[in-house]
Amino acid sequence: MKNVEMSVSGNVLMIKVDLSKEFGASKSGKSITVASTEGNISVPENEDIKIGLNVYRRR
Template identity: 60%
Template sequence: MKNVEMQVTGDILTIKVDLSQRFGKSGSGKNEIVASTEGNQSIPGMDEVKVGLNVYTKG
């Protein structure tokens, strides 16, 4: 994962992303990647629950 932190407290999932970071252009070259789970990932401590996240800016 790039720039993504996940935490589960009780029944609440919290996802933390630093919006100041950049990881270069997306595969299409149209967007700039801020954060990504790089596919579906298991929630900490809950292998049966998955999350897929992409955060990006235009250009």
């Protein structure tokens, strides 16, 4: 994962992303990656639930 923190409180998934960071151009080159799970991953404390997250801004 890049710049993504996740935690579970009861039945609520909390996702933390620092919007001031960036990790270069996306594969297409049309946007700048801010955060990514880099594919689908399991939610903490619950292997049955998956998440795929990409946060980006336009170039």
